[in-house]
Amino acid sequence: MSIQKINHLKELESESIYAIREVAAQFERPAMLFSGGKDSIVMFHLARKAFYPAKVPFPLLHIDTGHNFSETIRFRDNLAEKYKVTMLVEYVQDTIDQQKVTEEKGIGASRNGLQTVTLLDAIEKHKIDAAMGGGRRDEEKARAKERFFSHRDAFGQWDPKNQRPELWHIYNGKKKHGEHFRVFPISNWTEMDVWQYILMESIEIPSLYFTQKLEVFQRDGVWLAKAPFMEMRENEKTEIKEARCRTIGDITCTGVTLSKAASLQDIIEEIAATRVTERGGRADDKRSESAMEDRKKNGYF
Amino acid sequence: MQLLRFTTAGSVDDGKSTLIGRLLYDSKSIFQDQLDAIEETSRRKGDGHLDLALVTDGLRAEREQGITIDVAYRYFATPQRKFIIADTPGHIQYTRNMVTGASTADLAIILVDARNGVIEQTLRHSFIASLLRIRHIVVCINKMDLVDFSQDVYNEIKNHFMEFVPKFDIQDIYFVPISALHGDNVVKKSGNTIWYNGETLLHLLENIPITYHNNMTDARFPVQYVIRPQSEEFHDFRGYAGRVEGGIFKKGDLVTVLPSGLQSTIKSISTLDGELDLAFEPQSVTISLNDDIDVSRGDMIVKSDNMPEQQQIVKAMVCWFNPMPLQQRGKYTLMHTTNTLRCMIQAIDFKMDINTLEKNYEDKNVGMNDIAHVTLQTTKPIFSDAYRKNRNTGSFVLVDEGTNETVGVGMIE
CATH class of the missing domain: 2.40.30.10 (Translation factors)
Known part of the structure; x- marks a missing residue:
């Protein structure tokens, strides 16, 4: 007797639940990174599934750049309240105030890169030995080579050329004192999988993902939402457009998409037809061809 | 929609990365901004054409050296199926990466350069695919454009390959004449091979029936x-x-x-x-x-009516992944299913010469990328099935107790 394979979304779901349970079993103080974006929302949904009917046995951790869409913060706090989960928040502003990093100035300034220092500090402060992130291998070429369980040395660094081999679904989370792991439970999901899954599971997401009238301006071919702390060039003018976020991150470097997609079905159709990747609107990736690889080596997610 | 995981194997210049680039490009899975980046890099390198291999070469060192070092995972979907590709390097020193990619694959594409035919590496790749129990093998005879799309060349390679098949435990095998560079028989049927009655590579990927590997009785x-x-x-x-x-x-x-x-x-x-x-x-x-x-x-x-093996003496084929050789009498941490325990290597029974497929009973030096048959003893019984019956309960990894690195993997006999 043979059973045909189950639906690909259920197969991915099961794989992710397995990885999340391995984290809870193999580590003493894991945490799940939460950005308020769809990937971390899906990852948290999977964590709820992994431990049902018990509560999720680890806290969520938000690295707050201070440059957020206000809805993201409301969404985050509501989620923590609704599911009775501990939400740790660490602020990039604190890292700046402690003069551990210098804030970028001028046009295109972003706190995105500074998050790494805040994150590493948070990992040390809360003694986190495994930080789960919503990174996906289809996002970016350096992420295509990530493991599910990714070892970080005592400096939080990633050594892409010396990664532990990962076979079948046996995950080696052994480490020395002071080292930690980054774990990527949704490694094998694509952007489309995430959206189809949100639809299938009726997962609540911020309204920023749906079309709305936003005050936007164009820079280097990318539409950005106007925010109070963003410096603009003289020739840049804002206008009101029907737009939505395809990813939600630091507002200074998250491009918005001109779109009329008002439902999950619309979004799925739009993504199926699109010719630009999700991170095509991320100014942080455009800095150089190996921008992501370089940031990851230093401890970025 | 079903998910098919496959791996690709070939020698250094067999055009593996180009083939994957071609599959993604022709199935419209490469986005405009990725294409722009590839075009920009191709132009800078002065290639004169769009280098599709750049799609899969992710790390800086790889782009600089033009080779694939690590396993890279790629994703694409057609209306029929979703695919996960484990793109693994073909170089002999990267056997461990091929083993890694093969461990989760339902299907393996083995690339053969039409000009060179079946070479030692082809056999090595086929051996690893059968060792890791990949159900379906698709042999892509690539660079057909360089042999004038000759049916004789294709048949000769196919027949040569079939001579070796009895040596392997391969259940399902296909041959496709392709040109990854020009796209013949990858996604679209080629007018250059009218003598070929089979399907295109993509058609095979979309339609090969996939069921779970394990029998449904051993719960x-x-x-x-x-x-x-x-x-x-x-x-x-x-x-x-x-x-x-x-x-x-x-x-x-x-x-x-x-x-x-x-x-x-x-x-x-x-x-x-x-x-x-x-x-x-x-x-x-x-x-x-x-x-x-x-x-x-x-x-x-x-x-209760179907028990696994409960054993402390385990015989297995081990692939070694670490520069520090496997130590006879050495102690390692063994991870098997959700169990972690200690083990000792009792004996290195023989080493496989993966190029000739001969067993070597004399050479007990098992270094990185070597495959050997070992007998090990665990501190407590493990509950396992033969790997050929169940990949999940028949596999284990060995971890160095000092460095915590994953140093080897095993398939239980």
Whole structure:
């Protein structure tokens, strides 16, 4: 007797639940990174599934750049309240105030890169030995080579050329004192999988993902939402457009998409037809061809 | 929609990365901004054409050296299926990466350069594919454009390959004449090979029937985590979280918990979406039992009428991954299903010459990328099946006790 394979979304779901349970079993103080974006929302949904009917046995951790869409913060706090989960928040502003990093100035300034220092500090402060992130291998070429369980040395660094081999679904989370792991439970999901899954599971997401009238301006071919702390060039003018976020991150470097997609079905159709990747609107990736690889080596997610 | 995981193997210049680039490009899975980046890089390198191999070469060192060092995972979907590609390097020193990519694959594409025919590396790749129990093999005879799309060349290579097939445990094999560079028979049927009656590569990928590898009778459930909500609503709930690694579990089934050997029946199979009547591979579920017995991580729940092997002396084929050679009498941490214990290498029985497929009983030096048959002893019994019967309960990894690195992997005999 043979059973045909189950639906690909259920197969991915099961794989992710397995990885999340391995984290809870193999580590003493894991945490799940939460950005308020769809990937971390899906990852948290999977964590709820992994431990049902018990509560999720680890806290969520938000690295707050201070440059957020206000809805993201409301969404985050509501989620923590609704599911009775501990939400740790660490602020990039604190890292700046402690003069551990210098804030970028001028046009295109972003706190995105500074998050790494805040994150590493948070990992040390809360003694986190495994930080789960919503990174996906289809996002970016350096992420295509990530493991599910990714070892970080005592400096939080990633050594892409010396990664532990990962076979079948046996995950080696052994480490020395002071080292930690980054774990990527949704490694094998694509952007489309995430959206189809949100639809299938009726997962609540911020309204920023749906079309709305936003005050936007164009820079280097990318539409950005106007925010109070963003410096603009003289020739840049804002206008009101029907737009939505395809990813939600630091507002200074998250491009918005001109779109009329008002439902999950619309979004799925739009993504199926699109010719630009999700991170095509991320100014942080455009800095150089190996921008992501370089940031990851230093401890970025 | 179903998910098909496949791996690609070929020698250094067989055009593997180009083939993957071609599959992604012709199935319209490369986005405009990725194409722009590739065009920009191709132009800077002065290639004069769009270098599709750049699609898969992710790390800076690889782009600089023009070779694939590590396993890279790629994703694409057609209306028929979703695909995960493990793109692995072909160089001999990267056998470990090919083994890694093969460990989760349902299908392997083996590339042969039409000008060179079946070479040692082709056999090595086929051997690894059969060792890792990949069900379906598609041999792509590439660079047909460089041999004038000759049917004779194709037949000669096919026949040569078929001579070796009895040496391998390969169940399902296909041959496709292609040109990855120009796209012949990759996604679209080629007018240059009218003598070829078979399907294109993509058609095969979309239509080969895929079922689970394991037979549906050997029910195996390694316990990952114990769930105890201790909430008012679920006051007495005690469940065992895990992934079904073979067979089918049904509510009411008589089960045995290993190693204690205590029996009980399945009270419920729960998920956030509600209770299930049955669960099978690869579902992650939570099982509750009708009796209050002690069960913890590393234990295995099995159907009482179908027990796995319980052994402390394990014979296995081991692929070594580390620059520090495998130590005879050496002690390692062994990770098997959700169980972690210690083991000692009792004997290196023989080493495989993966180019001639001969067994070498003299050479006991097992270094990086070597494959050897070993006998090891574990501190406690493990509950396993032969790898050829069940990939999940027949596989293990060896971890160095000092460095914590994953130094080897094994397939139980």
